[in-house]
Amino acid sequence: MAVSTFSANPAQPIDFDAALIRRLKQSGPRYTSYPTADRFSADFKPWDYLHAVASVRVQGIRPLSLYIHIPFCDTVCYYCACNKIATKDRSKAATYLAYLKREIEMQGKLFSGINQVEQLHFGGGTPTYLSDEQMDELLAHIRRWFKLAPDDIGEYSIEVDPRTVTPQRIQNLRRQGFNRVSLGVQDFDPDVQKAVNRIQPEQETLAIIQAARDAGFRSISIDLIYGLPRQNLLSMSQTLSKVIAASPDRIAIYNYAHLPHVFKPQRRINESELPGADAKLDMLHLCITRLTGAGYVYIGMDHFAKPGDSLAVAQQQGRLHRNFQGYSTHADADMIACGVSAISAVGTTYSQNEKTLDAYYERIAQGELPMAKGITLTMDDLIRRSVIQSLMCHFELSRSAIELSYPVSFNEYFAEELGRLQQFEADGLVRFDGDWICVTEKGRLLIRNISMVFDRYLSHRPEPARYSTTI
Numbered sequence: 511m512a513v514s515t516f517s518a519n520p521a522q523p524i525d526f527d528a529a530l531i532r533r534l535k536q537s538g539p540r541y542t543s544y545p546t547a548d549r550f551s552a553d554f555k556p557w558d559y560l561h562a563v564a565s566v567r568v569q570g571i572r573p574l575s576l577y578i579h580i581p582f583c584d585t586v587c588y589y590c591a592c593n594k595i596a597t598k599d600r601s602k603a604a605t606y607l608a609y610l611k612r613e614i615e616m617q618g619k620l621f622s623g624i625n626q627v628e629q630l631h632f633g634g635g636t637p638t639y640l641s642d643e644q645m646d647e648l649l650a651h652i653r654r655w656f657k658l659a660p661d662d663i664g665e666y667s668i669e670v671d672p673r674t675v676t677p678q679r680i681q682n683l684r685r686q687g688f689n690r691v692s693l694g695v696q697d698f699d700p701d702v703q704k705a706v707n708r709i710q711p712e713q714e715t716l717a718i719i720q721a722a723r724d725a726g727f728r729s730i731s732i733d734l735i736y737g738l739p740r741q742n743l744l745s746m747s748q749t750l751s752k753v754i755a756a757s758p759d760r761i762a763i764y765n766y767a768h769l770p771h772v773f774k775p776q777r778r779i780n781e782s783e784l785p786g787a788d789a790k791l792d793m794l795h796l797c798i799t800r801l802t803g804a805g806y807v808y809i810g811m812d813h814f815a816k817p818g819d820s821l822a823v824a825q826q827q828g829r830l831h832r833n834f835q836g837y838s839t840h841a842d843a844d845m846i847a848c849g850v851s852a853i854s855a856v857g858t859t860y861s862q863n864e865k866t867l868d869a870y871y872e873r874i875a876q877g878e879l880p881m882a883k884g885i886t887l888t889m890d891d892l893i894r895r896s897v898i899q900s901l902m903c904h905f906e907l908s909r910s911a912i913e914l915s916y917p918v919s920f921n922e923y924f925a926e927e928l929g930r931l932q933q934f935e936a937d938g939l940v941r942f943d944g945d946w947i948c949v950t951e952k953g954r955l956l957i958r959n960i961s962m963v964f965d966r967y968l969s970h971r972p973e974p975a976r977y978s979t980t981i
């Protein structure tokens with residue numbers, strides 16, 4: 511999508527209006543997809559996915575994105591909201607890999623001849639739960655069924671729990687072909703680590719970051735969380751100082767959403783130790799001030815990157831994209847996701863695999879793609895997805911660009927939404943400039959609220975879905 515002549519400069523500091531944030535805070539989607547995954551239906555069958563693959567095939571060769579889900583973890587972190595299985599029984603991984611390889615083979619056959627991959631991501635759970643040998647075998651299997659672009663073109667990333675690896679293991683991951691690494695840190699404070707059952711000595715984590723740098727990883731990303739028990743401004747400030755000194759290329763700072771009725775491990779968190787809403791807001795403010803002050807660009811949502819990082823460059827050039835892994839530079843790629851609970855985005859469909867190991871294994875044993883639910887996007891979904899992508903990734907929207915891509919008159923089609931945006935304009939969150947709808951510096955932190963205006967499912971479904979708060 512094109513960028514306006516007065517495109518909001520992503521390098522500019524965002525305007526933190528605490529009173530406004532407090533007033534507008536609500537639950538809402540993170541829009542890693544639109545429609546969001548809670549709108550997927552069991553009516554979607556593997557047959558619908560095959561149709562989508564056929565439509566992709568008609569379009570000819572274009573690079574694919576591959577996601578591999580490894581659900582196992584050694585221990586459970588109490589804040590965790592991921593789909594994972596905590597076990598020390600390593601034989602479970604061997605069984606899982608046998609089924610995963612069969613799924614990869616099924617997908618490889620479907621995409622035969624158009625199987626060029628430029629983006630591969632290993633997520634979890636803990637992908638490094640696998641041994642070096644298991645990882646070698648799995649990657650060899652992937653290479654048997656998909657053509658991976660050379661290292662200088664492809665983005666091959668893996669989520670690493672520093673507690674599970676040694677510097678030697680990091681060297682091995684680079685040798686195995688990974689060139690981007692995302693390290694879970696969350697907080698360096700030992701007291702906070704104890705409260706969430708994730709003991710991760712600072713020196714060990716710093717050694718792993720250094721090892722990744724020495725091994726030649728092109729991008730090192732660090733994940734933090736604010737809002738954890740026993741966190742306060744001082745502890746957060748100390749963690750930020752250490753992170754900034756470690757100088758990762760990207761930093762993600764997630765808002766801890768305490769939803770113990772949804773995520774069982776969170777019931778073990780002592781609620782009296784959780785920071786209050788105002789303290790959390792202060793921490794977020796501190797994170798933004800410190801990171802932008804250290805030269806990081808606010809990409810959007812919870813993400814920061816160095817100005818020369820490919821995410822920041824893609825945003826400047828108007829080609830940033832959002833998918834299930836967050837922000838991405840590969841806008842046009844169909845995503846094939848393998849593994850329990852993994853979500854694919856192929857053609858105009860989304861589809862999610864079975865969420866339990868038993869169901870996942872059973873479907874594969876029967877020779878079926880293990881999809882449990884999904885959705886084929888309507889024209890309305892596609893239009894709204896483009897609108898929401900543009901707002902989430904670029905903080906602006908060209909009405910004429912939407913009209914060029916879809917057979918609609920923007921102002922008529924979105925008359926109701928434009929009316930609702932006027933309140934955000936009055937609050938100083940958006941600005942209308944002829945063709946453009948621009949999110950102001952003040953509106954950036956509330957981008958989920960602004961995007962929600964265009965979410966048809968939110969306005970048409972009475973019962974609220976289970977979302978985290980927008981900030």
Ligand code: SF4
Binds near residue numbers: 592594634
């Ligand atoms: S946060 Fe990561 S390592 Fe911890 S339990 Fe969840 S998936 Fe596993």
